[in-house]
C-alpha cells in the first residue's frame with residue numbers, strides 16, 4: 618500500500634529547513650520578491666516555526682447544536698443579507714474592498730459533506746456571483762476562497778479585487794486589504810445591492826435586506 622505522509626513527517630521536513638532560531642529563510646525569489654507582495658524585504662523575517670500540535674484546533678460550530686445556523690437569526694446578520702433563497706444566503710461582509718461576501722447554505726454542512734444537489738446549485742451560484750461582482754466598475758476580478766479554519770459551517774468567500782490596481786492581484790490581496798482605508802458603508806452597500814439584484818434576476822429569491 619502507498620504510504621501517505623503523516624503530519625509528523627511533513628512538520629519534520631519543514632523544521633529541518635529552519636535556522637538556529639527555528640526560522641525559515643524569506644523566499645525572496647518567490648512571492649515576497651514579487652511586486653504584488655505588500656511588504657518591503659528590509660528587516661522582514663519569518664516567525665519561528667511552532668511545534669506540531671496534538672490535534673487540529675476546534676472550530677466554531679463543529680457541533681451543529683452550537684452553530685449559528687441553529688440559533689435565531691440576529692438582526693445584524695439579517696441586515697447584511699444581499700440575496701437569499703430557501704437553501705442559501707449571500708451575506709455582505711465588512712472588509713476594505715469594494716465588496717466582499719460569504720455564501721452560506723441554510724442547512725448545516727461543510728464543503729466536504731455538502732450533498733450533491735446543494736453542491737450542484739452552489740456551482741451555478743458561484744459562477745453567477747462571480748459574474749455579478751466582476752460587473753462592478755470598481756472591481757477588476759472576483760477572488761474566491763474557501764478556508765473553513767475558523768468556522769465549521771460552509772462559507773466560501775467572494776472578494777472584489779479593486780480594478781486597475783495590479784499590486785493587489787493574486788493571493789497577497791488580503792494582506793493589502795488589512796492596510797487599506799475603510800470603504801464607506803454606502804459604497805459597500807451599493808455594490809453589494811447590485812450583486813443581490815443580479816441574483817434575483819437570474820434565480821428569484823429575495824434581494825438586499827437593506828433595500829426591502
Ligand SMILES: [Zn+2]
Nearest residue numbers: 684686725770
Ligand atoms: Zn451550521
